[in-house]
Amino acid sequence: RSSWLLLAPLLTSPVPVITAPPCSLCPEGAHRFQWIRNLVPEFGISSSHVKVLSSPAEFYELLKVQIKAAKQRVVMASLYLGTGVLEQELVYCLEETLEKSLQAEGSPDFRVSILLDYTRGSRGKKNSRTMLIPLLQRFPKQVRVSLFHTPNLRGLLRLLIPERFNETIGLQHIKVYLFDDNVILSGANLSDLYFTNRQDRYVLLRDSPEIADFFTELVDAIGDVSLQLQQDDTVQMMEGMVHPYQGDKVAYCEIANRRVMEVINSAQTRQELLHAKTFHGSQPGSSLLSQQGSQASGSLKPEPDTWIYPLIQMKPFGIQIDEMVTETLLTEAERDARIYLTTGYFNLTQAYMDLILGTRAEYRILLASPEVNGFFGAKGVAGAIPAAYVYIEHQFFSEVCYLQQQERVQLQEYSRAGWTFHAKGLWLYLAGSDLPCLTLIGSPNFGYRSVHRDLEAQVAIVTENKALQQQLHQEQEQLYLCSGVVSTSTFEQPNRYVKLWVKLVVPLIKNFF
Numbered sequence: 001r002s003s004w005l006l007l008a009p010l011l012t013s014p015v016p017v018i019t020a021p022p023c024s025l026c027p028e029g030a031h032r033f034q035w036i037r038n039l040v041p042e043f044g045i046s047s048s049h050v051k052v053l054s055s056p057a058e059f060y061e062l063l064k065v066q067i068k069a070a071k072q073r074v075v076m077a078s079l080y081l082g083t084g085v086l087e088q089e090l091v092y093c094l095e096e097t098l099e100k101s102l103q104a105e106g107s108p109d110f111r112v113s114i115l116l117d118y119t120r121g122s123r124g125k126k127n128s129r130t131m132l133i134p135l136l137q138r139f140p141k142q143v144r145v146s147l148f149h150t151p152n153l154r155g156l157l158r159l160l161i162p163e164r165f166n167e168t169i170g171l172q173h174i175k176v177y178l179f180d181d182n183v184i185l186s187g188a189n190l191s192d193l194y195f196t197n198r199q200d201r202y203v204l205l206r207d208s209p210e211i212a213d214f215f216t217e218l219v220d221a222i223g224d225v226s227l228q229l230q231q232d233d234t235v236q237m238m239e240g241m242v243h244p245y246q247g248d249k250v251a252y253c254e255i256a257n258r259r260v261m262e263v264i265n266s267a268q269t270r271q272e273l274l275h276a277k278t279f280h281g282s283q284p285g286s287s288l289l290s291q292q293g294s295q296a297s298g299s300l301k302p303e304p305d306t307w308i309y310p311l312i313q314m315k316p317f318g319i320q321i322d323e324m325v326t327e328t329l330l331t332e333a334e335r336d337a338r339i340y341l342t343t344g345y346f347n348l349t350q351a352y353m354d355l356i357l358g359t360r361a362e363y364r365i366l367l368a369s370p371e372v373n374g375f376f377g378a379k380g381v382a383g384a385i386p387a388a389y390v391y392i393e394h395q396f397f398s399e400v401c402y403l404q405q406q407e408r409v410q411l412q413e414y415s416r417a418g419w420t421f422h423a424k425g426l427w428l429y430l431a432g433s434d435l436p437c438l439t440l441i442g443s444p445n446f447g448y449r450s451v452h453r454d455l456e457a458q459v460a461i462v463t464e465n466k467a468l469q470q471q472l473h474q475e476q477e478q479l480y481l482c483s484g485v486v487s488t489s490t491f492e493q494p495n496r497y498v499k500l501w502v503k504l505v506v507p508l509i510k511n512f513f
Helices: 001-012 029-037 056-069 085-103 130-140 155-160 192-196 208-224 249-281 288-298 321-332 352-358 381-400 448-453 466-479 488-491 502-513
Strands: 043-045 050-053 073-077 111-117 141-146 174-181 184-185 201-205 227-230 308-316 337-345 362-368 410-413 425-429 438-442 456-463 484-485
Touching: 029 249, 029 308, 029 456, 043 208, 050 056, 050 466, 056 085, 056 174, 056 184, 056 192, 056 201, 073 208, 085 130, 085 192, 111 130, 111 208, 111 466, 130 141, 130 227, 141 208, 141 410, 155 249, 174 208, 184 208, 208 249, 249 308, 288 321, 308 321, 308 410, 321 352, 321 456, 362 381, 362 466, 381 410, 381 488, 381 502, 425 466, 448 502, 456 466, 466 484
Parallel strands: 073 111, 111 141, 337 362, 362 410
Antiparallel strands: 043 308, 050 201, 073 174, 141 227, 174 184, 184 201, 308 456, 337 425, 410 484, 425 438, 438 456
16 A cells, blocks of 8 residues: 555646856855855854864764854744653753743744654654643743644645655754754764764854844744644644644745745845945054954954855745755866765756766765665665665666766765764865865755755854864865775675666656655
């Protein structure tokens, strides 16, 4: 039964790929990427506020420290919250901080907002919802738990498709964790594997109020069009809001688009005004006066050498910013530039594959070997997913060889005993440079799901600062050190054998994982 149900979503026609608009890049340095601010807000910060983390344990400890230190807000968006001991400890940290806020006179407005996916967060009897209900019951005025339900899972499809399989239709996939004015961007979920032996990427943006405000507003906007978890484990929509799967789909998507774009556009306007003030304040004859005014108000900040651009992708709502920026970056990368691209699930869209194979930059693509794929050893149909990824990888590698691009486009497989691999993003090295000046980090995997089905967010970090560029370079090197170069012989190994039925099914289902 399940096999047939997997094919049911194919009855809906895929959304056509959008071609990125032409852009004019400035000739030199990090500022060549300022065109991105035509699409999204640009946040200029000091590189001293950016810290790149390297391990799951470091990520977990930072989450606990930040929760305990928070005074105004904790906002967390993830696919789901796990149900183990480590996740329970995070809940205890939230409870402790909430308790302190009630006792402290200074922070009566402290709030916790959590956004998860409805289908993944409701899986099983013990799930993300049951983990968080005690917080809702004890702190009803301070805690909000929103569960996003894709508008594409509705009607007969919703009734027939079983648990776990329903997650293939569309998810809330954004991972952002913020505490007062500190923001962690990552691809990691709130689950014990991501705190122990599942390698991902993580970056901390410290003392960045404008960025924290932006992501708070973004999570609030998605939360407003999501189901609200109640104290008795029921869910309901906010009053007057169109229901995601019972209401009119077009009306729901239009409202969601409007809410999210309001956040992006208002932040963009705010940042443009701030940029204009800063620019005019730095003109000859006005800089001394400006500095004196800043010093008097105690708000003198270091000149920004790093720029953060939030890239949002929500194709169900008609928002395709991340796709446009990524395609433009791949298109405009010059000859001898190097792009290190990594994904835990190698299943690139046709548009991304065409750009990689048809442009001039050098590519080093890091992906999971079958043994470190998150589905390795899974029961049932899911157990065949690593083989499906091997087949997709082999097809792409064959195309690279056919086009005689092996020198320019190189595949590398991450392999580490006892670990799984979930890192995603890219690092861009300009021609002649040994350090990257741009990285993308966040939730997208560069696959069909990320572009067409799920809610995704990442940031482009552009920096002129050598120390931060070195941090990013070391992060890239550390990940790629655990890899081997893919060659023809790779696919001759016994563990790369792909059964015929998997080869036949992959073209039908590759848009769902």
